[in-house]
Amino acid sequence: MRLGAIGTGGRTRYLMGLLKNLPGNEQIAVCDVYEPNMDQAVALIGDSAKRYSDYRAMLDNKEIDAVVIGSPDHWHKQMTIDAVKAGKDVYVERPISHSIEEGEAMVAAVESSGRVVQTGTQQRSWAHFILGKQIVESGKLGQITFGQAYWYQNYAARKRLPDLDAGKLDWKRWLGSAPDQPIKPERFFLWRWYWDFGGGALTDLMTHWIDVIQ
Numbered sequence: 001m002r003l004g005a006i007g008t009g010g011r012t013r014y015l016m017g018l019l020k021n022l023p024g025n026e027q028i029a030v031c032d033v034y035e036p037n038m039d040q041a042v043a044l045i046g047d048s049a050k051r052y053s054d055y056r057a058m059l060d061n062k063e064i065d066a067v068v069i070g071s072p073d074h075w076h077k078q079m080t081i082d083a084v085k086a087g088k089d090v091y092v093e094r095p096i097s098h099s100i101e102e103g104e105a106m107v108a109a110v111e112s113s114g115r116v117v118q119t120g121t122q123q124r125s126w127a128h129f130i131l132g133k134q135i136v137e138s139g140k141l142g143q144i145t146f147g148q149a150y151w152y153q154n155y156a157a158r159k160r161l162p163d164l165d166a167g168k169l170d171w172k173r174w175l176g177s178a179p180d181q182p183i184k185p186e187r188f189f190l191w192r193w194y195w196d197f198g199g200g201a202l203t204d205l206m207t208h209w210i211d212v213i214q
Helices: 010-020 035-045 055-059 073-085 100-113 127-138 171-175 185-189 200-204 206-213
Strands: 002-006 026-031 050-052 066-069 089-092 117-119
Touching: 002 010, 002 055, 010 026, 010 035, 010 066, 026 035, 026 055, 050 055, 055 066, 055 073, 066 073, 073 089, 073 100, 200 206
Parallel strands: 002 026, 002 066, 026 050, 066 089, 089 117
Antiparallel strands: none
């Protein structure tokens, strides 16, 4: 399976590193609107990788069978819909969508396309959660009527932000459907904490616990 990566920040590069150790795939293309991210992604998979600044041009490439989408959340809907319409299978990072309404539109597009779409709520596969599910289903705990979960992560303790080379970033394309606004390094590097692009801790990591409870 020949793969392309869309949005090659730290998370996607982590996934690309995992894919290198899996048989049956070849990573042949990368796409990002920030050149330094794309440079690092190419360094991972080799200089022969095709480079794109517009993901739609990547989707036009008939050599690509599937794409890995690790863009900011506000891009997930359009990129996924465009990918399945282009005949590509998709792995899209969690959260799948930026809103419930976007998710409904994505489900409709995927079901009508017949393509395979997977998302990264992988903790449901961990052995201790599977065991917990089996215990609940056994009835040994009686009727379960309430589940409580939390996730704490001290992002404020992070060191200073990396330097942003604004001359190598297509900010307007990065914004996409988000409201127009001045370029700011904290919005680019910490986009999860701004409503225009993400959903904070709830949709970032708490989504795993919500998925496990479901």
